[in-house]
Amino acid sequence: MPEGKIIKALSGFYYVLNEDGITQCRGRGVFRKNKITPLVGDEVVFQAENDIEGYILEVRDRKNELVRPPIANVDQSILVFSALEPEFSTTLLDRFLVLVEYNQIEPIICITKIDLINSEQLAKLNSYVEDYQKAGYEVIMTSSETDAGIEELFPRLDGKISVFAGQSGVGKSSLLNAIRPDLDLKTDDISSHLGRGKHTTRHVELIKVGNGLVADTPGFSSLEFTGIEVEELNYCFPEFEKASENCKFRGCQHIAEPKCAVKAGVDTGEIPKYRYKHYKEFLQEIKDRKPRY
Structure with missing residues (x-):
């Protein structure tokens, strides 16, 4: 067959x-x-x-599946964030990263619109880039206006199902146009091209880009941590998972426990303070989600 x-x-x-x-x-x-x-x-x-x-x-059998959009066997997610307009947000990026990690999808962080920032803003952005690279993430800096980074991103799509995700206005459509000009997508109009416009039936479609297939989505299940348990969040922060091997207590939540290697890593600067802050916020969100009796 x-x-x-x-x-x-x-x-x-x-x-x-x-x-x-x-x-x-x-x-x-x-x-x-x-x-x-x-x-x-x-x-x-x-x-x-x-x-x-x-x-x-x-x-x-599927290796993974997403609820929104309904799609299976995603190999990687291109997390598209702009350097400016809208401003780069580590909080939102970390939320996307947690959801991608939880679904066992390989993330690539793609920062767009780097042509819009000055040298001071670039220096600040580069410090964030170094933090994420140190945590083990691949980061590609791009500009659809100057084609910077496009040659670096394009081969990453070969032979894979990729989901482009990110908030509205970050330049997903412009990025895909730069990669495959014949798509001729209007800015912020990729959803219409994929059949999710105002006058078309809502559906998901994979489009061929190079030797790979690409889907566009605004997010994963509305960016809520549905299904993620308290003890699983640690594994969605790669640098936390690595450091936690040296925590005194097994199953350490890295909040109030003594001799916590993650908290020690924050104190020494090995783990960025903002990543730890987001971890605590996400952990509390998951705890608050649980039913109270």
């Missing part, structure tokens, strides 16, 4: 990219019975009725 990847789901039809092109498929009734909903990004086995139509017979 032929196999392929779902690149678009719309009105009960699934468009499966395979070696012969794209086949429009429906799901078998057994999926509804077993409460399985095929998602964009799924690897599937299908039966072709003819050259253009068929039925999905099996959905392969």
